[in-house]
Amino acid sequence: MANIQDVAALAGVSVATVSRVLNNSTSVVPGTRDRVLSAIRELNYNPNLTARNLRRAQTKMVLVLLPTVANPFYSRIVKGMEDIAHKNGYNVMLCNTNSDPAREKVYLELLKNRLADGAVLMSSDFETEYLMELGSIWPIVQCCEYNENTTLSRISINNEQAAYKAVEHLTKLGHKRIGMISAKNNFISTALREKGYKRALSDAGIALDPGFIMYGDYGYKSGLRLTTQLLSLENPPSALFAISDMMAIGGIKAAIQKGFSIPDDFAAVGFDNISFSSMYSPALTTISQPKYDMGCVAMELLLKGISGEETMQKTIVLEHELIIRESTVN
Amino acid sequence: MANIQDVAALAGVSVATVSRVLNNSTSVVPGTRDRVLSAIRELNYNPNLTARNLRRAQTKMVLVLLPTVANPFYSRIVKGMEDIAHKNGYNVMLCNTNSDPAREKVYLELLKNRLADGAVLMSSDFETEYLMELGSIWPIVQCCEYNENTTLSRISINNEQAAYKAVEHLTKLGHKRIGMISAKNNFISTALREKGYKRALSDAGIALDPGFIMYGDYGYKSGLRLTTQLLSLENPPSALFAISDMMAIGGIKAAIQKGFSIPDDFAAVGFDNISFSSMYSPALTTISQPKYDMGCVAMELLLKGISGEETMQKTIVLEHELIIRESTVN
DNA sequence: AATATGTATGTAATTGATTACATTAATTAT
DNA sequence: ATAATTAATGTAATCAATTACATACATATT
Numbered sequence: 081m082a083n084i085q086d087v088a089a090l091a092g093v094s095v096a097t098v099s100r101v102l103n104n105s106t107s108v109v110p111g112t113r114d115r116v117l118s119a120i121r122e123l124n125y126n127p128n129l130t131a132r133n134l135r136r137a138q139t140k141m142v143l144v145l146l147p148t149v150a151n152p153f154y155s156r157i158v159k160g161m162e163d164i165a166h167k168n169g170y171n172v173m174l175c176n177t178n179s180d181p182a183r184e185k186v187y188l189e190l191l192k193n194r195l196a197d198g199a200v201l202m203s204s205d206f207e208t209e210y211l212m213e214l215g216s217i218w219p220i221v222q223c224c225e226y227n228e229n230t231t232l233s234r235i236s237i238n239n240e241q242a243a244y245k246a247v248e249h250l251t252k253l254g255h256k257r258i259g260m261i262s263a264k265n266n267f268i269s270t271a272l273r274e275k276g277y278k279r280a281l282s283d284a285g286i287a288l289d290p291g292f293i294m295y296g297d298y299g300y301k302s303g304l305r306l307t308t309q310l311l312s313l314e315n316p317p318s319a320l321f322a323i324s325d326m327m328a329i330g331g332i333k334a335a336i337q338k339g340f341s342i343p344d345d346f347a348a349v350g351f352d353n354i355s356f357s358s359m360y361s362p363a364l365t366t367i368s369q370p371k372y373d374m375g376c377v378a379m380e381l382l383l384k385g386i387s388g389e390e391t392m393q394k395t396i397v398l399e400h401e402l403i404i405r406e407s408t409v410n
Numbered sequence: 411m412a413n414i415q416d417v418a419a420l421a422g423v424s425v426a427t428v429s430r431v432l433n434n435s436t437s438v439v440p441g442t443r444d445r446v447l448s449a450i451r452e453l454n455y456n457p458n459l460t461a462r463n464l465r466r467a468q469t470k471m472v473l474v475l476l477p478t479v480a481n482p483f484y485s486r487i488v489k490g491m492e493d494i495a496h497k498n499g500y501n502v503m504l505c506n507t508n509s510d511p512a513r514e515k516v517y518l519e520l521l522k523n524r525l526a527d528g529a530v531l532m533s534s535d536f537e538t539e540y541l542m543e544l545g546s547i548w549p550i551v552q553c554c555e556y557n558e559n560t561t562l563s564r565i566s567i568n569n570e571q572a573a574y575k576a577v578e579h580l581t582k583l584g585h586k587r588i589g590m591i592s593a594k595n596n597f598i599s600t601a602l603r604e605k606g607y608k609r610a611l612s613d614a615g616i617a618l619d620p621g622f623i624m625y626g627d628y629g630y631k632s633g634l635r636l637t638t639q640l641l642s643l644e645n646p647p648s649a650l651f652a653i654s655d656m657m658a659i660g661g662i663k664a665a666i667q668k669g670f671s672i673p674d675d676f677a678a679v680g681f682d683n684i685s686f687s688s689m690y691s692p693a694l695t696t697i698s699q700p701k702y703d704m705g706c707v708a709m710e711l712l713l714k715g716i717s718g719e720e721t722m723q724k725t726i727v728l729e730h731e732l733i734i735r736e737s738t739v740n
Numbered sequence: 741a742a743t744a745t746g747t748a749t750g751t752a753a754t755t756g757a758t759t760a761c762a763t764t765a766a767t768t769a770t
Numbered sequence: 771a772t773a774a775t776t777a778a779t780g781t782a783a784t785c786a787a788t789t790a791c792a793t794a795c796a797t798a799t800t
Contacts, residue, residue: 081547083756094780099758109778126522130464131756135785139460149488149504150685155480162506171520174479174504176492190501192456194786217411300689329689336691355480359630359659361666361691413786424750429788439748461786465755524756744799751792760783768775 082123091119102127141171142382143199145187147179151298151326152354153371154202157223160375161200168383170197179265181205191218198386200378201225203267219385223378224369225267233385233394235378239269242367242400243276243321244283246349249365249402250319251284253409255347259292259317261306261327273323273351292317296327303330311338311346318346319408325350325357325366332362332407347408362406370398412453421449432457471501472712473529475517477509481628481656482684483701484532487553490705491530498713500527509595511535521548528716530708531555533597549715553708554699555597563715563724565708569599572697572730573606573651574613576679579695579732580649581614583739585677589622589647591636591657603653603681622647626657633660641668641676648676649738655680655687655696662692662737677738692736700728 084102088095093112100108101116108116119125133139144161146154158174165172173196175187184204190196191214198219204211208229214220215232222234250258260277263270274293281288294310296302303322310317311334322328328350332342340346342362350357353368377396384390414432418425423442430436431446438446449455463469474491476484488504495502503526505517514534520526521544528549534541538559544550545562552564580588590607593600604623611618624640626632633652640647641664652658658680665676672678672692680687683698707726714720 084758085756095757096759096781097779100779103758105759106779107777112778126519126524128464128756129520129523129525130460130469131785132758133785134458134460134464134787135756135758137785148485149479150482150485152480152482155478158479159506171503173501176489189456190459193459194456195459300685333689333691355630356686359663361663414788415786425787426751426789427749430749433788435789436749437747442748458786461755462788463755464757465786465788467755742800744797746797747795749792749794751790753790754788755786758784761781763780764778766775766777768773770771770773 082125083128084125086123087116087119087125090123091115137194139195139197140169141173141196142379142386143173143175143187143190143196144202145175145177145184145199145204146202148176149174152356153324153352155355156371157202157375157378160372160377161379162375164376164379164383170383177204179203179205188214198382200382205266219382221378221382221385223374225269228268231393233381233396235374235381235394235396235398236269237369237374237398237400239272240276240279242351242369242402243273243323244280245276245400245402246351246365246367247277247280247321248284249404249408250321250347250349251280251286253319253347255317255319256286257289257292257315257317258286258319258321259294259307259310261294261296261303261310261320261322261331263297263302263323263327264295265297270323277321298324298326300326300330300333303327304334305330307331307334308338311335311340320346320348322348322350325352325354325364328364328366328407329356329360332360332364343406343408343410349408353403357403358405360407365405365408366403368401368403370400374398412455413458414455416453417446417449417455420453421445467524469525469527470499471503471526472709472716473503473505473517473520473526474532475505475507475514475529475534476532478506479504482686483654483682485685486701487532487705487708490702490707491709492705494706494709494713500713507534509533509535518544528712530712535596549712551708551712551715553704555599558598561723563711563726565704565711565724565726565728566599567699567704567728567730569602570606570609572681572699572732573603573653574610575606575730575732576681576695576697577607577610577651578614579734579738580651580677580679581610581616583649583677585647585649586616587619587622587645587647588616588649588651589624589637589640590651590653591624591626591633591640591661592653593627593632593657594625595627600653607651628654628656630656630660630663633657634664635660637661637664638668641665641670650676650678652678652680655682655684655694658694658696658737659686659690662690662694673736673738673740679738683733687733688735690737695735695738696733698731698733700730704728 084095088098177184201222203225226234294306320331335346350366353366357364418428507514531552533555556564624636650661670676680694680696683696687694
């Protein structure tokens with residue numbers, strides 16, 4: 081493994097000149113430049129980025145913390161983030177936290193160890209104080225989920241309004257008995273979606289039945305279980321609003337297993353528009369978040385923070401969309 | 411940001427002693443040790459891993475190259491890899507290559523830049539020579555897919571046998587007209603699965619109809635399109651073997667759209683047993699690969715390679731399993 | 741008491757780059 | 771022809787750690 085000294089020796093120049101050619105920082109006469117370049121080629125030299133990073137006090141690496149890449153919701157977002165990062169010479173380190181606070185912390189502390197220049201949080205259980213402290217030293221942006229007590233930049237959709245629109249779609253179809261399956265977590269989106277659900281019911285003149293709201297986690301199994309329970313009620317709901325597509329799909333599967341026909345006997349709306357939703361039979365009505373764009377914007381914001389271009393807190397809200405498919409209308 | 415010098419100064423010792431406490435390499439008397447420890451706490455000191463890595467000539471980082479995390483097939487594998495890596499103090503850098511040779515190369519060359527200690531390849535278009543050259547310097551293991559001309563370690567299932575079993579399942583159910591949807595790529599698994607398909611037909615005394623094998627990519631849309639074509643044949647197949655679950659699901663959707671009833675009019679077998687397969691309606695019959703274990707074993711092999719414990723080429727074949735669900739039998 | 745051994749700690753080299761500052765050579769101005 | 775300016779390149783400090791080697795002191799051995 082050749083280093084910059086070897087290249088300098090072979091080219092008959094100093095390491096400074098090699099470095100200049102490497103970074104074309106100052107002008108080097110074509111002759112020397114060529115000699116350096118061919119020495120590089122001959123020795124198959126690649127700069128040691130660890131050394132460069134140490135000297136430059138930067139890593140060109142950013143962290144992206146998310147619960148799990150297994151949830152397809154994240155993959156488009158991540159793609160957006162990666163595209164922007166790569167375009168700017170940054171690499172992305174995807175961190176699966178499994179929503180485990182200990183793991184979250186381990187990853188985020190890589191900032192302290194100077195292994196990354198900044199981080200995007202896609203969901204986290206960090207305390208406000210801790211986040212603010214780290215955020216005062218390193219750029220951190222929150223994407224989709226956020227702790228509203230921090231002054232960190234964030235990017236999301238209007239979850240309350242989106243949920244309202246989803247439930248309104250059901251009430252307009254004539255549904256009066258609408259269940260909701262939600263999650264027991266302290267995500268801001270969860271609370272807001274529940275709020276939107278309630279407002280939509282209220283605006284449609286439907287009394288809220290607390291027994292119609294069930295709690296699990298974000299997953300398919302949870303949706304299957306909770307919906308099975310809802311459908312076992314004496315007077316079960318005719319429609320369902322789920323806070324994730326995975327849960328909605330679980331709900332539909334439960335209804336199918338009970339012999340319901342969809343959407344005639346039972347309608348369902350999900351949230352996220354993961355790729356799977358359109359593949360499912362019946363295809364799922366859902367709220368689409370501009371996932372790719374969210375990823376792009378979040379990363380752009382982060383990189384601006386890193387370069388010092390943008391230091392003010394920004395709160396960006398992107399547009400969502402109701403996508404109507406077979407799970408609510410024929 | 412305090413550095414080791416600051417800690418040494420505050421504790422009234424030399425940097426060497428601080429380093430000793432940090433790595434508890436040599437014994438330090440409890441008194442000094444405590445002074446160092448409290449200086450570290452007081453200054454909120456965190457070692458700069460870039461400097462450490464430069465000095466130690468290691469990064470405690472490994473690359474995992476895969477086409478895309480959007481394919482849920484990879485998520486369990488990645489989980490296994492991460493678990494093993496973390497247990498050994500390594501971090502994983504997930505690299506979405508989108509099967510783009512240029513991106514693949516960019517990522518793998520991070521090895522040359524000393525930003526990672528080794529790599530797992532989950533699919534790649536690298537030339538044998540290039541791979542061998544890099545592999546002679548850095549530990550590289552191949553997982554699931556592999557270039558059989560290299561002497562790199564690899565871990566996979568027996569794809570030929572697995573495909574055989576899948577198709578045999580269909581012939582045993584009485585199917586005589588079995589289509590296959592495959593992909594145009596040069597993955598070894600693709601070739602082997604096709605081989606298994608052909609052998610199973612042959613063993614069942616069924617003549618191969620070349621028009622029954624269609625090629626697309628690994629995805630859902632491809633499966634939908636190709637199966638629509640197959641079902642439009644004058645004498646369409648009554649069953650389908652797809653080289654991925656995503657394709658199989660596309661195939662089922664196509665059949666449903668054509669009004670077929672599954673599995674009575676049309677049966678389908680997939681490959682991979684992604685989480686989605688059991689959620690789908692109908693649930694998908696498929697070949698299950700021990701994804702988590704494959705990830706674990708691949709990472710263990712890689713880490714052994716990095717530590718120099720294991721330098722011989724290893725070829726590990728793990729067991730697969732046919733999982734029978736609603737898409738082939740009621 | 742003199743010597744040998746061992747333990748705790750310090751000094752300074754090292755890792756591989758970047759870069760401030762110094763030097764040299766070439767060009768331009770007078 | 772000489773001084774001033776500019777351009778190209780070199781020297782050595784720097785980043786923040788680890789670690790080989792040196793040193794000082796305490797304890798053990800004879």
